[in-house]
Amino acid sequence: MFSKACEYGIRASTYIASQSLRNRRVSLKEIAEEIDSPIAFTAKILQQLSRNRIVDSVKGSAGGFQIENKQIEKIKLSEIVYAIDGNEVSMGCGLGLKKCNSNKPCPVHDKFVKIRDELKMMLENTSLYEMTEGLEVGLTYLKR
Amino acid sequence: MFSKACEYGIRASTYIASQSLRNRRVSLKEIAEEIDSPIAFTAKILQQLSRNRIVDSVKGSAGGFQIENKQIEKIKLSEIVYAIDGNEVSMGCGLGLKKCNSNKPCPVHDKFVKIRDELKMMLENTSLYEMTEGLEVGLTYLKR
């Protein structure tokens, strides 16, 4: 469904958010350990998220990544996904047709639109804050 | 959502089914033209579908691909997808966790299960026959 880069990006953002809520800025090293991802690849993805203003990065000693607390509730899963994978996943044709639409649909157009619309709604309605809730109390996990 | 190979596979199967209903066996060349796909790559995918008994292939002069008419209603979209992409798309974790399940879920486990279950139901309930219906009357398309 999503690329590896996107999966790591979501997990990283969620971890950063969970720590930002405790006023902790976290390093790349810590992030990669906590989400079990390849560190250098994760660095690239964090750069992308930083350029897209989804996470804040601070260079230099005691630097790292963080997200403003008031942003954590505002940032939706969709923003992370669109920043890394684009919106093909919730907008594109299931059979790969470039110009598939309701006027010139592929044979599964309507059925896919239904699924994709639900996916789209889910992504656009799920906030980073929601995703951190279970983490704190050990109900949800970001590795393995 | 699906790989290119899978998209071509679905489109090819649908075209073969539509022509089999008219008792026409079709060649690789015709298929690739009608679904606008790279011919040699499409050949590989058809071999896979043939080995998985989703399409029948006939070698030699006047050979080509076909699907038994009584099978066209029985073959579901899910069989094609699983044969080419596996069932990761309807079973795997949205964040790429290997051991994600309801006991040790990722932060979006429940939300993804809901989407994936619907996708799974749709794939398993959509027959090749259904997909050919609009084609005949020019209501649906397999290229561009």
Next chain:
DNA sequence: ATTAAATAGGACAAAATTGTCCGATATAAA
């Protein structure tokens, strides 16, 4: 039998994705 036309399958090539390494740059602390 020979030939023409078709799929099967192996080897190879190109492109995209995933992943690594290292020097440049920025910043806090000594």
Next chain:
DNA sequence: TTTATATCGGACAATTTTGTCCTATTTAAT
């Protein structure tokens, strides 16, 4: 001011996916 510790970003490498080409094999028709 120097040093230690971060991220940034460019170049490179490995792997996977996508795509091509060519020969072998099969089959129908001549």
